[in-house]
Amino acid sequence: MSRFRDKFDHRVWRVVAAIPAGRVMGYGEVARAAGFPRYSRMVGAAMGRSPQPLPWFRVVRSNRTLAFEVGSSNYREQAQLLKLEGVSFDGEKIIERETDHSLDRILWGPQD
DNA sequence: GGGGTGACAATTC
């Protein structure tokens, strides 16, 4: 039995399960929130070990792209689930409602 | 024990 992995898994699951619909988190952010900074590469494996369904599709790369190979069945599934929650895409890049400043640009002009 | 492997990230050029 791996004490470390058990603890890591459960804390990751708890964080992922708490991500609100329509929002996304980076692997590094999840790891940090779980109390394991620098463990971004372990997050995916932990989710794959979850015995019960998790909103795994709300976890994306730090650059706001999906982690799966573009065009793969997993990629398409994740993209569709996110779209169903109102998450929009600019090509392969995710645009969260909360971080979408398109209206600001229209009202105030191009900004930083 | 040693080396390759990730559903990654930060830095550098």
Added chain:
DNA sequence: GGAATTGCCACCC
């Protein structure tokens, strides 16, 4: 701003 490089660390041969 994109590509390349470097760091990361438990897991699994």
